[in-house]
Amino acid sequence: MKQVNVSPERQIAPLLFVALSVDAVVRPFVVPDQISAQSAVWAAAFSAVSVCAVCAVFFRVVSDRSLRLLRSGRMAQAKAVLLLFAAVTALSGGSSLVTTERFYRYVSDEPTLSLITAAIVLLAALYAVSRGMLTMTRAAGVICVLFAAGAALLLISAAGSMRIENLSFSAYPFSGAALRITTSCVFPAELLCFLLLKLPMHKSGARCIRRAVVWMALFFAGAAVAAELVLGARAAQQMQPLHTLARLGGLSVFKRFDALHVGIWLLALLMKQSLLLYGTRTAVRGLLPERAANACLPAAMALTLAGAFVCAAVPQRVVGVVLSYGTLAAFGGALLFSKCLGVEQ
């Protein structure tokens, strides 16, 4: 009874959108970016264009067959690339775990122990991964709707406090901020997870990634503008500007929508954690022999925990840069692997 088939690639877009956009609402706890909304819009556009360009080139050059061979990990070169994939996704998973724990401590007056929070998040991600990617994409669709509804509510509840004069304009935004815009460009490790799926990525999959990245950039730019409309120049000094916006906003007698937003953002963070754990598990599967298939998930969890310890010890800004370059390196590794295959043939 499969008369009306839904293309699974189409389902990827909400998952990717949720996993990427949550970084805009729950930001890593670093020194505030100090960039204005105007610069943030350019940064988002620059990021989106860069990521889309890399993906476009990658999917044009790399065939589905080489990705399949890469996933299988039968060749030594594939194993080397998968090792890089596993390292980047595990480090990104660890970073996400640390961010979630810090965010939870930030919003909760009586926080749970860090280890317990991390254990709960990892267990939820473990359950998600054990249910499989199909389940995760469906759940991401539901969470995406909640996320979008939450964003709309945030906008409506903060609309009363928005002042157009709070926006700061600069005639030459690139003169001082060009370096900052380019350095704030990120290559999220979540993209790597999609290379590990058993899907024909070069067709609709690539289009969906592009769509999700564009939507994410719009969301990021919108969030930055909304934050500056309400908070003015102070928006750039906030650790979590959207949480501040949620805390300030309200509709009539309803003043504590922030609790609702935090709930939705936690769901999105859990989804992101699950996706990264899935990516690590899939990369580890290619590295381990067939008979050790059951050990892949525990190994992925151990790697993520190790990544979390690293991220907790190293400054978050450094982690961000390492992750971006690591993702680019992993893309490059996959590209090289594809070329090697072509030469061998």
Place this chain on the structure above:
Amino acid sequence: MAEQLTKSLLENKIRIKEMFGDCVDFYTKDVTLCGCRCCICMFEGLSSIERLWIMMLDILSQPHELRREPEDLFDYLMRRTAIPLESRSCVCFDDVRTQLTAGTSVILIDGVAQAVVLSTQSMQFRSVSEPSGEGNVRGSREGFTELLRVNLSLVRRLIRTGDLVVETMTAGERTQTELAMLYHRQLAPKALVETIRRKLRTAQLPFVFDTGYLAPFLQSKRFSFFQSVGYTERSDTAAAKICEGKIIVMANGSPFAMIVPYFFTENFASMDDYSEKAYFASLVRLFKYTAFFLAVLLQGVFVSVATFTPELLPDTMLYKIAAGEQATPLPLFLEALLVTFLLEIVREAGLRLPRPIGHSVSLVAALIVGDAAVNAGLLSTPVVIAAALSAICTFVVPSLYEPITVLRSLFVLAGGIFGPIGIAALLFCMVLNLCGMDSFGVPYLSPVAPPSRIVWNDGIVRANWRKLAAENFSVSDLPSETWGDD
């Protein structure tokens, strides 16, 4: 291989007597029909001798109806008389047992290795009445009864086309319960029909007294709080589901018909929705969804907020909760669990006892025990209010009672021990659990996830009949996914 009937009347009689032992309700009588020695077999209470007399014996006892050969009598009965015999005769003892226990009369003829069957059923059964659990404001008042044939006739009366297919089979090693599978020849996907048929035939059960016994054999082995099969007591609901291309499974002895496949959104729909204006039906559905989430989350969120993030509560309410909590010996989440436990006990007591006593128990529990527990300082009023609200919301979606009850307790535990992160993680797992379920190849959360435009026609809300009629929905329109990854 089934044991065949022989030509010897005596041998057949001995074998049937062996089969049923010394059952007091098993009736046999030797008679001579048209000059041939015969034996009438039937079960008292299931079959009526008066009816047999009127239908057959009276005609055959006429002196001019003499037949010399038994084969000639059999042939005469089966083909040349107006006696309304069953079209199929019994050729083995299994057939004889099946026919006798179905309430028909079996007539053995000496010298013939077959037996004729006459429908003389006269069994007692509950009359067709309004279903107790699926009340409706408008629409049919008919509910299924325990007798399968009556239930089949109720559905047949509503779908008067040649496309309604009824297949029967038996299940239950010790009970040999008759099952019926009803579906629409054109709309039900053939693969689905084949799958259900195979699963029902291969279900190894010692006995079957309700369609619920078969549910685990039809569903996925993977654990879930929710069921991918549904139940109805209403003939119009069953007919509507058949017209959507679904399959109805009925079991003799149970007034509950099973609906397969069944989706999450169907728990929030009722037959009334389709008789009312679309906007009102949609509003009622939205209320039901809200009630479901309140039933599952309210207590857990309340416990979590009051324990971990009390600043979210308005000051006045916070003082009252704090005052209430100081007066009680248990932590908030244990109080909430205790109230849930008490509510379940009261419900069980009210359900199992005779109805008048059940009402008294509910009254005593609600007024005396509840009030006394609050006055004695065992429970605080806010916890009781949250529990009562949750309980009322649960009754809005009765088909989800079981998952709601379990999930509510889990959310109380998660919220009480781990706070908001516990609630969020459990909610995430619940969403995954719902999203991971498939109902015979179609996602259980369909048409919500994966999203489909049907969600605006007859999903979370309902469109008006003009639009619904134009779309002409069937189960095949729901999206399904294939993915080689998992």
